[in-house]
Amino acid sequence: MDGTAYRNSFRDLVDDRVDEGVFRVDRSIYTDEAVFEAEIERIFEGGWVFLCHEGQVENPGDYFATEIGRQPVFVIRQKDGSLGCFINACSHRGALLTPFRQGSARALTCRFHGWAYDLGGRCIRIKNEEGGFSEPGFSRERFNLRRIGALESYRGFVFGSLTADVPPLEDHLGAAARWIDLLAGQARNGLEVVPGSSTYMIRGNWKLQAENSVDGYHVTTVHRVFASTISNRETRDATTGMRQTESGRIKGNVPTGAYDLGNGHMSIWALHTTPHVRPIYESKDWLEENLDPVEADWILNRGRNLYLFPNVMLMDNPSTQIRLMKPISPDLAEVTVYCIAPKGESAAARAARLRKFEDFYLTAGMATSDDVAALEAVQDGSSGRLSRWNDMTRGLSDLVTGPDEDARRLGFEPAGCCPDWDHEGLFHGFYRAWLDRMENGAR
Amino acid sequence: MNAGRIDDGLEREVAALIAREAMLLDRRRWDEWIDLYTEDAVYWVPAWANEEETTTDPETQLNLIYLRNRGGLEDRVFRIESRDSYASVPLDRTVHLIGNVLVESANGDSVEASANCLVHVYGKKGAATRGSLYDFRFRRVDGALKIARKKIVFIDDRLEGPIDIYHL
DSSP: OOOOGGGGGGGGGEEEEOOOTEEEEEEEGTTTTTHHHIIIIIIIISSOOOEEEGGGGOSSSEEEEEEETTTEEEEEEEETOOOOEESSSOOOOOOOSSSSSEESSSSOTTTTTTEEEESOOOOEEETTTHHHHHHHTOGGGGGGGOBOOOEEEEEEEEEESSOOOSOOHHHHHHHHHHHHHHHTOTTOOOEEEEEEEEEEEEEOOOHHHHHHHGGGGGGGHHHHHHHHHHHHHHHHHHHHGGGGGHHHHHTTTOOOOEEEETTTTTEEEEEEEEEESGGGGHHHHHHHHHHHHHHHHHHHHHEEEEEEETTTEESSSSEEEEEEEEEEETTEEOOOOOOOEEOOOOOOHHHHHHHHHHHHHHSSSHHHHHHHHHHHHHHHHHHTTOOOOEOOOGGGOOESSSOOHHHHTTOOOOOOESSHHHOOTTHHHHHHHHHHHHHHHHO | OOOOOOOOOHHHHHHHHHHHHHHHTTOOOHHHTTEEEEEEEEEEEEOOOSSOBBBTTTTTEEEEEEEESSSHHHHHHHHHHHTTOGGGGSSEEEEEEEEEEEEEEETTTTTEEEEEEEEEETTTTTTEEEEEEEEEEEEEEEEEEEEEEEEEEOOOEESSOOOOOGGG
């Protein structure tokens, strides 16, 4: 089918008739060029996206180069300590200004013709200015860098939007903010991004990564081998303490849940059977003394994956992770993963956190590689256009609209709740937000 | 200078051991591959800290793989042989090509060597050729050299497909 046929009928791609027991999405949303182009324009370049963690731009001059949709930007710590974010292109002839993905600079000097910008994006130097701009009244100000439309942080997590026509960040995050609190609030000295990262390509659509990150249903199949491998290891090595891996959730024998958090955000949780092997457990006393008891309980005893629409996942399960996603084409996404950890945790906890991260969360690890293979299989299968729909009705009869008891106690207002992370009701919120943005642009 | 003599015999022995490891990986003779390692062998693939440098301290920084004993290699083989790993069925085909083998030092039972490796991978999504820098420490156990430490600097980033022990 000609992709352009969808341009004005994205609604046809999401068959949302929950009252009749139907919720399904057309598989062309993963493969169609026109759909993808509209997503870049209306979702990624048309509203809030995650950029980086403040710890990655700690001191004046520290920069972090990334993209919003297809547009290169950099976040920079300005002289006064505030953050700025600019299109990453020299005002003269458009060369990228940052030689590295992450670095530190006293000024940003273009390596092409030597123009320079201060930390606030003001053009402060034009090579041989007098010889080329001698007209009266010439001001370098017309060459200041272009700031993006909106830039805000929530508890250290930095978000930006190319367009200024967006709601305040806290409104965009909505119920998801409380889930960020659970990650940020566990670190009495704040969180830091641990040195080292890994970038991998998924030969699949970005929405498949979004779905997978909060799809509890795949865990007992795709990660069954992770559980059996770890179980074999722990028997063989008689592993003790934090070197053990919490694998009750993978075996599928613990309480779980899933939330449609509104605005396309989603989350899942599972109870830890062995919370004492988690690195955060050394902070148990501090957490219980200083935090709301419900919050402390969630931090200590529930593994959590949070997906923030449209481009980041914050995981607090075997280890703690920022997973940043960039859509490249309908069938290609780039993912970069960072380990994020409480500053000042013990050396043993940090090492355990890293080993758990490496075991699970990398394509060189023993679980994420299997996730990626599964997503790529869905991408390939989605070309089978004669079979049109992906079904997302599992758990429909148990789907709760509005908050459940857990949500009320922790204090967040989800749009919908699933009493089991095997259920798929959370994806309804994701695709409703997707459709709203595709039809109406930035919100 | 305390270093032991590096004679032709040792250089040949080291080159043959490195080539043997590559052969066993390409031919999926996993148990024989594991037997090349000492019980306490460290297997380390650092992550990239930035465009130019890898991470340097596994206790405080992220790695692609950091296995503290031979059991870590056994875990990988257990997973591959289970046939239950989505990423490992079907298994990618690989050819390792080893070059630039240099014995750096020899001290008693301990030998250090470096080598380069190109791995050509063919899998579900096509072919790729990727490069690694190897740093080995060997230990002589009952007369035979065994791998006591292997550090692999995997020079590629933006990784496509899984990166398992047979890709490295």
